[in-house]
Structure formats: C-alpha cells, structure tokens
Amino acid sequence: MNILRTFIIGIFREAIAKKIMLTVFSLFTFLLILIIFAITNEVVDNVITVFEASGQAAYRDAVVAFEAGLISNVPMFLLIVMFIIIVSSFIPSMLREGQIDILLSKPISRPKIVFGHFIAGILLVFFSLVLILGIIWLVVSLKTGIWHFPFLYSIFWMTFIFALLYSTIIFFAFLTKSNIITIIINLFLFFPLTYMLYKYVSWINQGGVSYGGILNILLKFLYYLLPKPWDLSDITDSIVRVSAVNSYMAVYMSILFISVMLAFSVVYFNKKDY
Amino acid sequence: MNFVEVSELTKYYPGKTFSKDRILALDKVSFTVGEGEIFGLLGPNGAGKTTLVKILLGIVHPTTGTAGLLGKNLSDVKVKSSVGYLPENHKYPQYLSAGQLLEFYGKLSGMNNTEVKKRSDELLKLVDMEKWKTTKIRKYSKGMMQRVGLAQALINDPKLIFLDEPTDGVDPIGRKHIRDVLIELRNQGKTIFLNSHMLSEIEMICDRVVILNKGSLIKEGNVKDIITTSDLFIFNTSEISDTTMNILLSKYKCMISDRKSFTCKTESLDELNMLIDFLRSEKILIENISKERNTLEKMFINLIEHQN
Numbered sequence: 001m002n003i004l005r006t007f008i009i010g011i012f013r014e015a016i017a018k019k020i021m022l023t024v025f026s027l028f029t030f031l032l033i034l035i036i037f038a039i040t041n042e043v044v045d046n047v048i049t050v051f052e053a054s055g056q057a058a059y060r061d062a063v064v065a066f067e068a069g070l071i072s073n074v075p076m077f078l079l080i081v082m083f084i085i086i087v088s089s090f091i092p093s094m095l096r097e098g099q100i101d102i103l104l105s106k107p108i109s110r111p112k113i114v115f116g117h118f119i120a121g122i123l124l125v126f127f128s129l130v131l132i133l134g135i136i137w138l139v140v141s142l143k144t145g146i147w148h149f150p151f152l153y154s155i156f157w158m159t160f161i162f163a164l165l166y167s168t169i170i171f172f173a174f175l176t177k178s179n180i181i182t183i184i185i186n187l188f189l190f191f192p193l194t195y196m197l198y199k200y201v202s203w204i205n206q207g208g209v210s211y212g213g214i215l216n217i218l219l220k221f222l223y224y225l226l227p228k229p230w231d232l233s234d235i236t237d238s239i240v241r242v243s244a245v246n247s248y249m250a251v252y253m254s255i256l257f258i259s260v261m262l263a264f265s266v267v268y269f270n271k272k273d274y
Numbered sequence: 275m276n277f278v279e280v281s282e283l284t285k286y287y288p289g290k291t292f293s294k295d296r297i298l299a300l301d302k303v304s305f306t307v308g309e310g311e312i313f314g315l316l317g318p319n320g321a322g323k324t325t326l327v328k329i330l331l332g333i334v335h336p337t338t339g340t341a342g343l344l345g346k347n348l349s350d351v352k353v354k355s356s357v358g359y360l361p362e363n364h365k366y367p368q369y370l371s372a373g374q375l376l377e378f379y380g381k382l383s384g385m386n387n388t389e390v391k392k393r394s395d396e397l398l399k400l401v402d403m404e405k406w407k408t409t410k411i412r413k414y415s416k417g418m419m420q421r422v423g424l425a426q427a428l429i430n431d432p433k434l435i436f437l438d439e440p441t442d443g444v445d446p447i448g449r450k451h452i453r454d455v456l457i458e459l460r461n462q463g464k465t466i467f468l469n470s471h472m473l474s475e476i477e478m479i480c481d482r483v484v485i486l487n488k489g490s491l492i493k494e495g496n497v498k499d500i501i502t503t504s505d506l507f508i509f510n511t512s513e514i515s516d517t518t519m520n521i522l523l524s525k526y527k528c529m530i531s532d533r534k535s536f537t538c539k540t541e542s543l544d545e546l547n548m549l550i551d552f553l554r555s556e557k558i559l560i561e562n563i564s565k566e567r568n569t570l571e572k573m574f575i576n577l578i579e580h581q582n
Contacts, residue, residue, distance in 0.1 A: 006381040010367075017369030098365035102426070105331040105359035105436075106382040107351050273287070273334040 003108055007116035011090060011124055020086045024128045027082070031132065035139045048144060063146040068240045070136060071154045076161070076233050077191060083128070083162050084169060084190070087121045088182045091173030100274045111266045114170065118262060121166050126159045133158070150242050157236035164227045164254045165190060167261035174265050174272075190229060197223040198230035227257050275345045277434050277465045278307035278330065283339035285325050285489075299325040301489040302339065307467060307482075309433075312460050314476040314497070315469045316570075317486035318578055323469050324362060326486070327436055330467075331359055344434060355384050358432035360423045362439045362469075368412040372403055372422045375411065376429050383430035390429070397425040400455060416443035424452060428459075435459065438469045453479060477501065477570040485574065487581050493573075500573055506566035507546065510535050512559035521552070537566065 014020075038044050051059045069075075094100060094117065103113065133155050141147045165186055172182045201223050210216045231250035238245045283303045289295035300322045307313045317323045328334040330341055332348055346353040366375055373394055380390035398404040401421040406414070414422065420443060427435055440456075441449040449472075456466060456479055470476055476483060477497060485493040493500075513533045514522070522528040526549055528538040540546040553560060 002381060002384065002386070006378060010378055013369065013374070014367065017367075093367075096365050098361055098363045099367070101328070101331075101333050101361040102359065102364060102366075102379065103382070104333045105354060105357065105361075106379065107354040107384055108382060109351050271335070274328075 003112060004116050004119060007113075008120040008123055011117070011120035014090065014093070015086070015124055018089070023082070023086070024131070028132050028135065032135060032139070035136065035143075038143075044143075059144075060146055060148075063140070063144045064148050064151075064241055067137070067140060067148060067151045068237050070140075071133070071151075071158065071240065072237060073230070073233055076158065076236075079129075079132075079158065080162055080165065080190065080229070081187065083125050084165060084186050085183055087124070087166060088169050088173065088186065089179040090117060090121060091170055092177050092179045092182070095174070095177050095274070097274070104274060110270050114174075114262065114266050114269055118163075118166065118170055121170075122159060122163050125162045125166075126155070129155045129158055148240075151240050153239050154236050157232065157239065160251075160254070161229045161232045161236075164229060164232070164258055167258040167265075168227065171261045171265045171268075174268050189226065193222075194226050194228065195230055197226065198228065224253065228254060275309065276306040276342075277309050277311075277344055278305075278313070278467060279340075279342045279345075280305050280326070280330070281340045283326070283329060283341055284337050285322070285329060285334065286337045298489050300329075300336075300486075303486070303489070303491050304339075305484050305491065305494055307465060309465055310460070310463050311482055312456065312466045312468060312480045314480035314483040315467065315486065316473065316476060316483055316574060320488075321486040322489040323486055324438060327359075327438055327467070327469055331357070331436065355430060356433045358427035358430060358435040360420075360427040360435075360437045360440055362442065364419070364423050364426075366411050366419070366422070366426075369410060371406075371408050371410055372398060372414075372425070373407040375422065376425060379426050380429040385430060393429055393431065394425075397428055400428075400458075401425045402451065417445055417448040420444050420452070421448070424455065432464070434465045434467065436467045436469070439471065440468070441470065441472055441475060449475070473569075473571040473574055483570070485577060487578055492581060493577055497570065501568050501570055505541070506537050506539050508535065508537050508562075508564050508566055509553075509560065510562040511553065512561070514558060515556070518553075518556050518558065526552075 016022075051062045094103065094113075104110070108116075134152070137148075137151050168189060169182055169186050172185050173179065176182060176185075197219060200219055204210045211219065228250040232254060235245050235248070235250065281304050283300050285298075285300040286296040287299055289297055303322070303326065315323050315326065325334055329336050330343060330348070331354070332351070341348055343353050344356055370378065376394040376397065377390050380393060385393070394407075395404070398407055401424055403418065403421050403425065406418065406422075411419070411422070420440060424437070424440060427437065437456075441452050444452060453475060456468075459466060460479075466479075468476065468480060480497050482496050483494070483500065484491055511534060514530075514536075519530060519533075522536060522538070523530065526538050526540075528536045530536045538549060540549060550560065550563075
C-alpha cells in the first residue's frame with residue numbers, strides 16, 4: 001500500500017507540475033461560469049417554468065434527460081480525449097534513461113510498477129471527474145430542485161471507460177516509449193475505429209442489412225476484440241436515466257480487455273532491458 | 275558472505291533490426307566483492323561496465339550466467355531494499371525538490387514517513403545540500419545534481435552501494451567532498467561498488483579493482499598490489515662520472531636520466547645492496563632511493579593497449 005500511495009502522490013505531483021491539474025481546473029471553472037450564467041439567464045428560467053407547469057414527473061424527466069445529455073457521446077468523447085492526452089505522457093517519462101534505472105533498482109517488482117501506474121492514473125481521472133461532474137450535478141440540482149443521485153454513478157462509469165482506454169495507453173506507451181504515438185493510436189482506436197464498429201453492430205441489431213461474407217465476420221470479430229467505450233457510454237446513459245440496461249456484455253468484455261492489455265504490458269516490461 | 279557474486283555472466287544485445295547478429299557486451303565474467311570493500315570497476319568506453327552494473331540491479335537481464343547480491347539471487351527484489359544506486363546519466367523529475375525526491379525514492383524503498391524525513395535531513399547535510407532542500411531540481415547545477423543523486427543512493431541506508439561515475443561533471447572541490455563521503459561510508463562498513471573513469475580517484479579510494487575490456491575480465495586484484503608490483507628503483511645521487519655511468523649501464527642495466535638520477539631494475543634485495551655498495555665505493559653520495567610507483571592509470575593503459 002505504501003508503494004501504491006507513493007506512485008499516486010508521484011503521479012499527482014507530475015500532473016500538477018505539467019499543468020495538467022491547471023487544465024482540469026480551468027475547464028472546471030469554465031463550466032462553472034457557463035452554468036452560473038445559465039442559472040441567472042431569464043430564458044433558462046422560462047424553460048424551467050414551462051416544464052414545471054407540465055407536471056412534476058415530466059419536469060423530473062426533462063432534468064434527467066438534460067443531465068444525461070451532459071455525459072452523452074460528444075461530451076464523454078471530449079472528456080475522455082482530454083484525459084488520454086493528459087495521462088499518455090506518464091509512462092514515457094517514467095521510461096526515460098536515468099529515471100527507469102533508479103526505479104528498477106528499488107525493491108519493487110516490475111508488475112507492481114505497471115499496476116501502480118495504472119491505479120494512480122485511474123485515481124487521477126476519478127478525482128478530476130468527481131470535481132467536474134460533481135459540481136455540475138450540484139449546480140443543476142440547486143437550480144432545478146431535482147436531486148437526481150444516479151447522475152453521480154456516471155463518475156464511476158466514465159472512470160471505467162477511461163480505465164479501458166488507459167490499459168491500451170499503458171501497453172502502447174511501453175511498446176513505443178512515445179506519448180505522441182500513444183495518443184495517436186489511442187485516439188484512432190477510440191474514434192473512429194471503435195465508433196464505426198459500434199455503429200455497424202448497432203445497425204445490424206436494429207435490423208439493418210449486414211455487409212455479409214468475410215467483411216461482416218471481420219467487422220464483428222474486431223467489434224468483440226477491441227474495447228467498447230461507446231457501448232459503455234450507452235450503459236452509463238441508461239443508468240443515469242434509471243432505465244433497463246439491455247446487455248452488460250460490454251462490461252465483461254472490457255474487464256477482459258483491461259486484464260489482457262495489462263498482462264501484455266507486464267510481460268513486455270518484464271522482458272525488456274533498460 | 276560475498277556481497278556481490280558474479281559467475282560466468284554473459285550478455286548479448288540484439289543487433290540491428292532484421293539482423294541475426296548479436297552484440298557481445300559481457301563474456302563469461304566472474305568475480306566477487308566482499309563485505310566492507312570499496313570495489314572499482316574499470317574499463318574503456320563500451321567495455322561492458324554499465325551493463326554489468328545494470329544486470330546486478332535487475333535493469334538488464336543476463337543472457338547466461340548467474341549473479342547474486344548480499345547472498346541472495348537477483349530475482350529476489352526485496353534484496354534491493356539494502357542496495358543503493360546512482361546511475362551515470364540520472365534524470366530526476368525536474369518538478370521535484372531535493373526533499374521531495376528523497377521522500378519519493380525513500381518510500382519506494384519501503385521506508386515510512388518518519389524514517390524518510392530523518393534520513394533526508396541527515397543526507398542533505400552530509401552532501402552539503404540542506405539549504406537547497408525545497409528548491410526545484412531544475413535549478414540545480416550538475417555538481418548539485420550529483421550530490422543529490424548520491425543522497426538518493428543512500429536514502430535507504432544501504433549495505434551495498436553502486437555508484438556509476440559519481441564525480442562526473444563535478445568540480446575539484448566537489449570531487450573531494452564526494453570522495454570524503456565515500457571514505458566516511460567505508461568507515462561505516464558499507465560496501466561500495468564504484469564504476470569510474472577517474473583512475474586517480476579509484477586508486478585513492480578503492481581496495482580492489484576489476485578491469486573489463488570488450489566484455490571480458492582482463493585483470494583483477496588489490497589496488498596496492500597492482501600499483502606496487504614494480505621492481506624498478508629510482509636513485510638520486512651526487513654527480514656521476516662517465517666511468518661509473520658506463521658500469522651502471524653495462525653491469526646493472528640502469529637507465530640514466532641525467533648525471534644525478536637513474537633508474538635500475540634489481541632482481542633481489544641483495545642485488546640492490548650490491549648496487550648501493552658499488553655507488554658508495556665510487557664515493558657517490560646517495561640522496562634518495564625510491565621504488566618506482568606503478569600508477570593505476572599506467573597499468574590500465576598498458577593493459578588495454580596490449581589487449582587491443
């Protein structure tokens with residue numbers, strides 16, 4: 001635990017030094033200003049009055065839909081991209097000659113270094129999400145009077161989506177030692193690759209005509225093989241709206257994917273000379 | 275118990291991409307380092323010194339052979355809690371201060387808060403960096419970085435310390451300071467494994483050395499034995515006549531520097547005394563006789579040139 005705590009403090013110090021926390025706080029302040037503007041805006045007041053007039057249930061549904069919209073595909077995509085850019089430099093900077101030597105000379109096994117960085121990165125993003133989404137929720141709740149607690153579950157779900165992509169970031173960072181290449185690979189993986197696969201499978205599930213033949217098999221194979229952030233985003237949306245989740249397959253597959261990626265990272269890191 | 279044990283250690287690095295050729299960095303190297311020794315690892319650039327140190331610390335994996343530290347196998351990472359390391363080109367996170375750096379590495383070595391704080395203060399005082407404890411590392415000079423690096427290597431109060439070029443980039447006063455710290459550590463009974471190009475320093479500090487060249491061990495021994503193996507004697511005398519000079523050249527195979535100084539090789543103490551008797555019989559006043567000192571640098575250069 002002592003070593004994990006040290007890694008977490010180290011990652012947070014690096015994040016503060018690299019102005020990462022400043023970026024998160026700037027974004028947070030910008031959002032806060034927008035929301036405060038919305039609170040004091042007459043148009044918003046009128047919209048709320050209209051919804052209130054249509055009955056308590058409809059009013060509540062409208063607030064929940066608004067909150068779900070805040071973490072739907074596009075905002076989720078932007079937030080996750082921001083976090084990918086933020087954390088992708090941690091492993092390459094650790095692997096710099098002269099720094100990795102000292103780390104490996106300490107009484108810590110190589111798998112512990114991988115897991116320590118993984119957990120520390122996830123906690124950094126989790127606390128940033130608590131800050132960003134927590135304040136948004138607080139302000140919306142204060143303004144509308146609707147305290148919709150399931151919105152807060154989105155913090156955990158978005159952290160999970162991030163963890164899924166972070167496991168690939170860690171693997172490619174070990175492989176390439178370059179944060180730029182890691183960012184490019186992960187952004188390509190996150191969007192457009194997994195998004196297109198997600199859209200293709202959703203289309204087929206809704207009765208669309210598949211490509212057929214080898215292409216169909218290949219696309220489906222890739223869909224099941226690669227991470228499913230967009231399916232997880234759908235699950236998050238359902239949980240925030242308190243509606244039934246169609247399938248948790250993406251969750252199980254994502255846990256499997258994270259495990260495989262971390263295992264690959266550990267095996268590669270274990271064999272490598274520095 | 276041997277603190278460092280290296281047996282038949284061989285390391286090949288992969289060659290160029292798509293090439294089957296491998297680069298030999300270490301070739302069946304074997305030696306031991308005992309407790310409390312200051313041990314020097316010497317060799318020209320590319321001799322395999324850093325590879326050897328990195329293998330001992332688990333940073334590089336050996337191709338074949340075995341090695342152990344403090345009587346334990348290298349696969350046991352816990353042994354490293356009694357080991358300190360200062361790499362040659364260390365790069366510490368620039369955003370940390372000396373205090374934060376020591377705290378970070380101390381905790382990774384398994385120390386608790388109280389131990390780290392106490393030890394950090396002691397070490398920063400030892401390396402004369404206590405005034406800079408809260409200053410960010412990016413503002414440090416090369417010499418200051420080396421001193422903080424030394425403190426980092428000592429943070430866990432290690433029994434065995436690996437130092438790779440500890441005086442690199444340090445001015446003469448800083449070098450003297452680091453040397454004093456090393457001697458102080460030896461007095462405390464620490465075992466030090468020193469990898470340095472500064473042969474004069476190795477000669478001053480080390481008890482024993484190993485010389486590597488092109489991955490192979492070419493010489494191993496006590497520093498005192500290596501630098502005093504010469505059987506040449508330097509004589510400083512009153513002025514020598516031409517006749518005496520000729521006798522010294524022909525009978526005693528001496529090398530004459532000038533009329534007042536010459537060097538002679540003697541096979542035994544008796545032969546040396548015979549030479550002295552001869553000089554005295556010639557009424558030559560002997561001012562000084564000294565054994566020629568074979569410096570480590572001279573011996574090192576001879577060995578490497580001979581090998582190459």
